[in-house]
Amino acid sequence: MNLSNASKSEIDVILQKCDWRQTKQRVVLLKSIFDGKDKHFSINQMNEILKDNRSYFSLTTLYENLNTLVSKGYLKQITVDKQSFYDTNTTDHIHVFNQEENRIYDYEEYTSIHKDLPIPACLGLLQEYSLVINIKKK
Numbered sequence: 001m002n003l004s005n006a007s008k009s010e011i012d013v014i015l016q017k018c019d020w021r022q023t024k025q026r027v028v029l030l031k032s033i034f035d036g037k038d039k040h041f042s043i044n045q046m047n048e049i050l051k052d053n054r055s056y057f058s059l060t061t062l063y064e065n066l067n068t069l070v071s072k073g074y075l076k077q078i079t080v081d082k083q084s085f086y087d088t089n090t091t092d093h094i095h096v097f098n099q100e101e102n103r104i105y106d107y108e109e110y111t112s113i114h115k116d117l118p119i120p121a122c123l124g125l126l127q128e129y130s131l132v133i134n135i136k137k138k
């Protein structure tokens, strides 16, 4: 979903589905999340992006807003290492969590960057499952 140049009515549909009053902040939030790129983020990472866009949320409000987007099917929540990450790609797919970077990747993306890391070949057959591979710190 790409809302960076979305019309007012496109934004209104989402606001309505989420039972949200329209605020400038929420529009900035939606545009920051759905800018057309598939992405994974934690609540703190999104908070930084919002600050850069001059929009300020309390962490509690941000958490509630993200949870609403998850419950309405706009975001997928991935819990790993007692942390929550959010994914704009809501289909089932395999993730790799890199503890050292504290980042989550799609399996495909990770294996193309880290060709040196042995990952069981059979995982390629499990694309339709949702699973997180946790790469621990060395």
Ligand SMILES: [Zn+2]
Pocket (backbone or CB within 6 Å): 040, 087, 089, 093, 095, 105, 106
């Ligand atoms: Zn993903």
